[in-house]
Amino acid sequence: MCFLVDESTDISVSQILAVMVRYFDQRKSKVIDALLDIVEIDDASGEGLNKAVKKLHASKDIPLHNIIGFASDNRSAMLGINNGFQAFLKRDVPSVFILGRTCHSFALCASHACSQLPSFLEQFLRDVCCYFAHSSKRQHQFQLIQDIVESPKRRMLKLSQTRWLSRGQVIARILEQWDALELFFQAEIKTEAVKLDGAAEIHKTMANRGTKHMLLFLNYVLGNVDKMNLEFQSGYFRLGTLYATIADEYRSLLAMFVREVVLSKTLASIDPCDSSQYKRLDDINLGGRCQALLMREPLPDKEVKKRFSLYCQKFLVELCSQMKKRFPLEEDCLLVKLQVVEPKEALNPQRSVKSIAELAVCFPTLVKEEDFDVLQDQWQDLLYAKESLQNLSHNATSFWQDILIIKDGNNLVKFDVLSKLMCGLLALPHSSACVEIVFSQVNMVKTKQANRLQANTIADRLLAKRAISHQEVACHEWEPSSVLISDVNTGKCHQSHTKRTSQSEQATLHSWEPDIASSDTDEPKQFFLQLFLLYYSIGLPQGPQSLLTAIYSPVGLQQQQSCKNEMQVGTTRVA
Template identity: 65%
Template sequence: MKHKASSKHTRNFDAKKNTLNIKQFFKRSDAELPQDKVAKAEMYLTGYMAEHGVPFAQADHLVDVIKKMFPECETARNMKMKKTKASYMLQDGIAWEERQVVAKFCRENYFSLIIDESTDISVSQVLAVMVRVYDEKKCKVADLLLDFVEVDDASAEGLYKSVKEMLEKEEIPLQNIVGFASDNCSTMLGVNNGFQAHLKRDLPSVFILGCVCHSFALCSSHASNTLPSFLETFLKDVCCYFSRSSKRQHQFQMIQDVVQSPKHKMLKLSQTRWLSRGLVLSRILEQWDALQLFFQGEAKTDKVDGASQISKTMATPGTKHMLLFLNYIISKVDKMNLEFQSQYFRIATLYSTISDEYRSILALFVDEDILHSHSLAELDPNDAAKHKSIIELGGRCEAMLIKQPLGEKEGRFRNDCKRFLVELCSQMKKRFNFKEDSILAMLSIMDPKEALSPQRGIKSIGKLAVNFPNLVKEEDLDELQDQWKDLLQFKESLKNISGMPATSFWLELKSIKDANNQTKFHHLSTFMCNLMVLPHSSAGVERVFSQLNRIKNKQTNKLQVSTVANRILAMQSISRQDGCHRWEPSPALIKDVKGGKCHKRYMEREASRKGGELATLYADEGDTDEIEEAMNVYLN
């Protein structure tokens, strides 16, 4: 006790407290570990290769070049990545994590299903399964690829079975599906035996929507059948004439210089690209003088019969008039098409946008008094008694008729245009529900301006909520209705968020609290946020197929579907962070790379693939007794 009180002990005790422990002296944070820096560098390089479609084989030389470029960098010197490692880091690292993230999100949240089936360049039937989700962290709606499925049975029942098995494998509840969208083929949207029919048997309340963009393309295609057949032939002949010869393209460029026309190439008319018809029409009208001069010269040489026919068609009175009219109408359809090809939230404006454009087209040939006195659902475009005596053809076409009158042919020309308009509107009415009490019409209240307007269309939100029983419980309908009514009373206090887009407004509404510090609009906000996942088109899955065709081309046609899916999933993961230059691999992913988990998944995948190949080989040769043994050897 005396020693404890001495000055020597006190001095040594204080010195001991300030001495660093030997373990702390040698300890480094995870970010400072050299192997972490190397793993990160390899992941960054793999992410760059994934986003820009760089072949894995380039990794063999790429890493060696980086080492020569930065000889003083310790991280670069320690990088060891060839094509095999780049492949499994992408497939069993980035893509594997992205698949888990999307599946987990679907397990815990409501989502919409968007699917489509296609045949790739190697004649493999591929089903793309996408989900539309609402990300509360980013306040935005996103279409995400869940996976590709290689299918043997492309019937509606076979596709539904494949999708259901995938969801069960990922442990995603079927009840989390709120909506379904696809193209308009009978396999997908057949009422009796289509994919949607099978889905409705399991989920009677699911929201079904045929792709709006596909529908517009079909409406235009059916309406085009009412026009004289020479027009379609003329468009195809003009486009194909230049695609066959670079010499013709060069000669046409010389003509463009003479007439001082923009040096734009002639476009190709495609049956599968929705917007190609309108773009081809615009380009032909833009290059009309140059084309006329070019084909007049080609016709004189008598080299090709097609040039003479094209020149004759262009000189025929009424051809340019008709093209001007079609360009005016098709541009209206294409504007709607472009609007709903967007990846962003559009379901709230779907009904109003289509209704306004439909009314605008009807006004060209239907009497205005009748148009204002009848609802769109009641009005029959084929009723000749409601038509105008003289239809409107658009400003450019009307001006052309004044400059170059058609004389006696004008009556027939206007009748052709009228038949086109009538058929276009008939097809639109056939494919869209213009009733004001339809689900699409009621979804317009998701627009904050509509929801906060005293003249809003829906007084009772229960009319909309009953169509989505999986989103709102029956016992919560009273509170939901009260919160919908109170929204107008709190309009002044919501001024700071009323100008936000719908994806942000309804989420911010959750933060509004009452006098008791309780959320004022909890049920309403939750209901609206869950409705955000409803699809407005299936354009997202078409974009995925475009990526598939870029990855799996003539040179890479032996790539497996799973490899292509992993590449696209990796690109998706990186693009969600705005590109490889901003992408940061998660700590869990870095840990998997360092700990060898990515390599282990790769080895298991390879063993499963090779075991399956051997099992198939033995089965083909009839050695069925050795199948199980072969599988065990490679799987173990």
């Protein structure tokens, strides 16, 4: 089992911690991301997060040594070497596999690289969007110009630091609408509001020879980075191809400004900051569209062209430096060994891992050391069983499960230990993007109108939603099991919820009169109030006055406990 953790602040300024688990489902032959729980925390430091996660695992009777992998974002509170959560986790589980959020790392690399560009370029991207953001009149005028130049009718995008792909998308949209934007701002600079709205400055930047050239260069490079970012946001297993994908893209970026003879070295030995390895400025690869524009509209003089090329070179150098800093590029790193999880690599006679024990020793919870001999034999036999394997799917999640159908002469499973190891490795996380999806769902549940919902109430709703979705049916087609119906009728569901929910939360969610003192009759009150809300929401002829009288009158309080079970059955039937 692997778990993925992230912390955020919701609309009511409460710190919540979302914990998800990733495991390989043998019945469905695929990797499942499941929400474990959402808890509210007071301390978001590494030590505080460690205490919260330990408490959560203890409450659900999950031993920590079941954890084989952990993924989160790259904040110091999570991945700090000394006091981050991963440091505390490694003390309890020394063999845990830890990987920062790949998508977040790519975004940070691009952000650092953009800091090497002229400052006016970032401001230009922001100004273009802000000019249209709060004016429907301008948006309408811009649409008219889009019709004239036959440009796609699309709105300008906003540049955001928290959205990983926003910069590349904003640049691509501005280039798509370049002709329409030029005509629009030519007309805008003649209005009286120029000094306030900055239309003249935007038009000046667009007219400056070199702005479009730089945007085309950035669109070319960031487009490739965003493609990798999108690939590793996928929920499918990607860890087996992570090293090869990153290494190929890193080598491709180096080739844009580094001499060919240098690229024959190992990637880890190449220093992108070593200027002695650079190409001439005129030989830097700027992308096809940028090169074509330079031919049609050359820069004014040699000095401007040299400055432009230097900016592009600095951008590429910083991008490669950040990638080398954030991703393991050594040829003997664990990511290289994990490539054998891909069936194509495992069946290759020239595979990188000759002894599977090199990989198994890194994950002692998956295969015991006394089984290493059997594991090595099965790893070797895999190369000579191609005829038995030729009809199997070469998708990793299906292959290592389907391999269990192959049996030896004694009618025993031939690759049982190997399958157990590989199915366990399939659960290793390559990203924690799925946790971000949980926070988006939290924001849809806890809105401005329902801003007093507690963390465990939100978790209950999301867990119920995921329980239905895992059955791959629509909510209106879902049928509760007989066990669930029995638990509702006997009150087990209500008792479990009451146990998890504090009395203060019950008062916050259900109390109509907060100044009423708590007593032994609070639980019947809560039940009748819930029933009242149910009747009121579905329009049954049960007036508020009669129900509230039954709840709070002395006679009614004496009768509530005796009729509670009967009313629970009635509530179940109404629901």
